[in-house]
Amino acid sequence: xxxxxxxxxxxxxxxxxxRGKNDPGRxxxxxxxxxxxxxxxxxxxxxxxxxxxANVEYxxxxxxxxxxxxxxxxxxxxxxxxxTGTLTQEILRKEVAGRSLEEVLAxxxxxxxRGLGFDNSYALAMKEARAAALGIDKISDLVxxxxxxxxxxxxxxxxxxxxxxxxxxxxxxQEARGMDHDLAYRALASDGVDVMDVYTTDAxxxxxxxxxxxxxxxxxxxxxxILVYRADLEARRPDVVASFKRLExxxxxxxxxxxxxxAKLDHVSEGAVARDFLTAQIGFAGGAGPSQRVLASIAxxxxxxxxxxxxxxxxxxxxxxxxGIVAARRPRIGRVVVGAAGLLQxxxxxxxxxLLIPLLGIGSPPAIAALFLYGLLPIVRNTHAxxxxxxxxxxxxxxxxxxxxxxxxxxxxxxxxxxxxxxxxKTSAVIAVGTATVGxxxxxxxxxxxxLTGIRLDDFGLILQGAVxxxxxxxxxxxxxxxxERRVVPRGLRARGNA
Amino acid sequence: MELRxxxxxxxxxxxxxxxxxxxxxxxxxxxxxLGPSGCGKSTVLRLLxxxxxxxxxxxSVDGRPLPAHDIxxxxxxxxxxxxxxGLFPHLTAAENVTLMARHLRWDPARAAKRLGxxxxxxxxxxxxxxxxxxxxxxxxxxxxxxxxxxxxxxxVLLLDEPLSALDPLVRTELRDDLRxxxxxxxxxxxxxxxxxxxxxxxxxxxVLMRAGRVVQQGPFATLAASPADPFVTAFLATGNGPSSPRxxxxxx
Numbered sequence: 001x002x003x004x005x006x007x008x009x010x011x012x013x014x015x016x017x018x019r020g021k022n023d024p025g026r027x028x029x030x031x032x033x034x035x036x037x038x039x040x041x042x043x044x045x046x047x048x049x050x051x052x053x054a055n056v057e058y059x060x061x062x063x064x065x066x067x068x069x070x071x072x073x074x075x076x077x078x079x080x081x082x083x084t085g086t087l088t089q090e091i092l093r094k095e096v097a098g099r100s101l102e103e104v105l106a107x108x109x110x111x112x113x114r115g116l117g118f119d120n121s122y123a124l125a126m127k128e129a130r131a132a133a134l135g136i137d138k139i140s141d142l143v144x145x146x147x148x149x150x151x152x153x154x155x156x157x158x159x160x161x162x163x164x165x166x167x168x169x170x171x172x173x174q175e176a177r178g179m180d181h182d183l184a185y186r187a188l189a190s191d192g193v194d195v196m197d198v199y200t201t202d203a204x205x206x207x208x209x210x211x212x213x214x215x216x217x218x219x220x221x222x223x224x225x226i227l228v229y230r231a232d233l234e235a236r237r238p239d240v241v242a243s244f245k246r247l248e249x250x251x252x253x254x255x256x257x258x259x260x261x262x263a264k265l266d267h268v269s270e271g272a273v274a275r276d277f278l279t280a281q282i283g284f285a286g287g288a289g290p291s292q293r294v295l296a297s298i299a300x301x302x303x304x305x306x307x308x309x310x311x312x313x314x315x316x317x318x319x320x321x322x323x324g325i326v327a328a329r330r331p332r333i334g335r336v337v338v339g340a341a342g343l344l345q346x347x348x349x350x351x352x353x354x355l356l357i358p359l360l361g362i363g364s365p366p367a368i369a370a371l372f373l374y375g376l377l378p379i380v381r382n383t384h385a386x387x388x389x390x391x392x393x394x395x396x397x398x399x400x401x402x403x404x405x406x407x408x409x410x411x412x413x414x415x416x417x418x419x420x421x422x423x424x425x426k427t428s429a430v431i432a433v434g435t436a437t438v439g440x441x442x443x444x445x446x447x448x449x450x451x452l453t454g455i456r457l458d459d460f461g462l463i464l465q466g467a468v469x470x471x472x473x474x475x476x477x478x479x480x481x482x483x484x485e486r487r488v489v490p491r492g493l494r495a496r497g498n499a
Numbered sequence: 500m501e502l503r504x505x506x507x508x509x510x511x512x513x514x515x516x517x518x519x520x521x522x523x524x525x526x527x528x529x530x531x532x533l534g535p536s537g538c539g540k541s542t543v544l545r546l547l548x549x550x551x552x553x554x555x556x557x558x559s560v561d562g563r564p565l566p567a568h569d570i571x572x573x574x575x576x577x578x579x580x581x582x583x584x585g586l587f588p589h590l591t592a593a594e595n596v597t598l599m600a601r602h603l604r605w606d607p608a609r610a611a612k613r614l615g616x617x618x619x620x621x622x623x624x625x626x627x628x629x630x631x632x633x634x635x636x637x638x639x640x641x642x643x644x645x646x647x648x649x650x651x652x653x654x655v656l657l658l659d660e661p662l663s664a665l666d667p668l669v670r671t672e673l674r675d676d677l678r679x680x681x682x683x684x685x686x687x688x689x690x691x692x693x694x695x696x697x698x699x700x701x702x703x704x705x706v707l708m709r710a711g712r713v714v715q716q717g718p719f720a721t722l723a724a725s726p727a728d729p730f731v732t733a734f735l736a737t738g739n740g741p742s743s744p745r746x747x748x749x750x751x
Contacts, residue, residue, distance in 0.1 A: 393581060393582070393583060393585045394585060394587060394588075396550060396581055396585060397581055397585030397586075397587070398587075399550055399574070400548060400550060400574060400579040400581060400585075401574065401575075401579075401598065401599055401647070402571040402572070402573075402574035402575035402599065402651075403571070403598075403599070403602060404571050407602050411598060411601070411602060412587055412589075412598075415587075415589045416587070416588070416589055418589075490588075490589035490590070491631060492587075492588045492589045492590065492591070492631030492632060492633060493588055493589050
């Protein structure tokens with residue numbers, strides 16, 4: 001009876017899951033990585049997909065290839081713009097040896113469109129005037145100038161097809177530093193650095209008057225723009241796939257540089273850039289699609305940010321205080337617990353988010369989980385320290401009175417440890433407000449959203465729109481917790497002057 | 500309640516804090532455990548309420564061994580004032596005294612009534628009941644600790660050096676008050692002290708200890724008149740024994 005019921009339930013759940021996967025009513029999730037070209041292309045896909053009856057969601061400017069690709073594999077994203085070189089050289093490097101990209105993607109339940117028409121490969125660039133003065137025209141000319149300062153975007157610094165390979169191929173004498181791509185342009189413009197990596201469709205090549213150095217030893221791979229999508233999307237919404245495939249072969253390099261320049265340099269919204277292109281070049285008349293409003297209200301972002309911080313902090317308190325109690329009771333377990341919480345703290349936030357995507361998808365769940373994990377350490381450690389720091393004479397007193405262990409904890413030990421526990425919670429809260437800005441990398445919104453967009457568009461005002469409210473929220477939360485502290489910390493444990 | 504130790508041994512590390520002691524504490528009497536620092540006096544108190552377990556011998560209450568389970572029930576029948584009072588800094592004087600009442604969910608009126616009785620007994624000023632321990636004088640701290648130990652009207656009261664941290668004037672005043680309290684209550688009282696004068700003043704029976712053993716026991720007059728060995732003579736003569744100034748005592 002019970003087994004039969006359980007079996008029926010399992011079937012139902014399985015059926016539900018299947019229907020969920022193939023349900024044409026489920027929203028089609030379009031994503032993009034965190035640079036302007038990706039955001040524009042993603043916006044085009046959104047517009048085209050929205051011209052069908054499908055519901056479309058746009059998760060713009062997620063934090064890097066790892067994040068978006070894992071989200072695609074996990075089914076949290078259905079389609080996003082990518083480059084062939086990125087897939088073959090980095091993400092699927094091992095798998096593509098001797099096989100085609102199509103086969104390797106198919107193994108993972110993924111497909112690719114044909115090329116969109118442009119190649120956005122890497123190149124090195126210098127300011128035209130400086131390159132001319134030094135007589136540098138091609139990359140091998142750099143060998144004669146070891147004093148030049150090179151910077152590369154962090155992705156390129158570590159990738160096999162980036163700086164390490166380039167360094168070896170040309171026997172370059174320089175050391176390179178990692179720098180965010182958009183910051184690097186500003187550094188180059190102000191002569192803070194001499195050489196940087198560029199993408200061959202970067203708007204700034206024209207805007208800053210840069211000389212792109214010839215890759216005379218053919219080091220860099222081709223990066224043809226394509227769309228990568230889930231194979232099940234074709235079954236679920238063939239109309240959407242057909243619609244976004246209209247982009248195939250329609251955008252050449254010059255066009256892409258122009259589109260990038262409109263968005264980045266003329267500050268036209270990506271939505272308008274994408275729509276204008278579609279109307280002019282493809283004769284698309286989708287009209288007002290669900291354009292991504294990059295500028296959500298501050299209140300909306302505050303709500304997102306506050307939810308990230310509040311939920312993760314609440315969960316961290318609920319888990320970390322009991323863990324701290326166990327750690328204080330059992331020294332051996334205590335060392336393991338505090339050590340493990342400390343280890344979590346050392347995992348870089350982006351790496352942690354990427355690890356969480358297969359489990360939790362994208363959006364706020366992985367961000368809350370990451371903030372929760374980061375929030376554990378200060379609370380566990382302070383709870384532990386507060387409890388083990390209680391003077392022996394007071395423990396003895398509590399036992400001598402005849403209080404059982406649980407009552408000792410509730411009536412004596414926790415109140416005595418409360419000042420340190422609250423201090424730990426305050427630390428966690430402030431860390432959470434700051435760290436929650438990286439939630440934008442996995443599409444969780446919050447104040448990180450305008451910061452990311454601001455850095456991408458070189459818009460200092462936009463950066464402030466994220467950074468200032470985040471700082472205000474941190475200060476406000478600190479004050480709020482201070483008020484809570486005055487309520488929960490007994491007067492006898494505060495400085496004598498307050499009594 | 501009759502408390503008895505038979506051949507009790509308690510070791511800390513290499514040394515024995517209590518080294519084969521036989522002692523019986525008679526009902527209704529005040530016994531002073533007297534001796535120099537580190538002679539095992541405080542350890543005897545802790546053994547009696549199961550705060551430390553003996554390494555040998557037996558401890559019995561009314562002829563039965565100390566219970567392994569529910570030692571809390573026994574502790575509630577024995578009031579224990581640890582050295583320096585052990586007041587909880589997060590609770591007011593009144594809250595310290597009535598902590599067990601709160602745990603046992605007493606009616607607030609009952610707790611207030613008991614608090615009033617105890618404050619009268621220990622001559623504790625009513626206006627100081629709302630103060631926190633760090634706002635109390637040394638003598639007041641000890642009075643609160645005694646009130647707290649007496650809340651549940653225990654059959655036995657244990658006091659560990661209740662006067663040692665006080666300045667001389669306060670000490671004399673509290674000593675006289677303690678004598679009055681012991682008389683009024685007529686409970687079994689065991690008081691640990693290294694001060695011969697206090698033992699003589701407060702106790703019916705003095706147990707002189709040295710290095711974890713009992714040297715001599717009996718009324719103070721007997722010890723003074725017929726000392727069992729030269730240590731007794733020397734200790735009684737110096738007033739408070741050969742080991743002063745007293746080091747910070749944790750296991751004496």
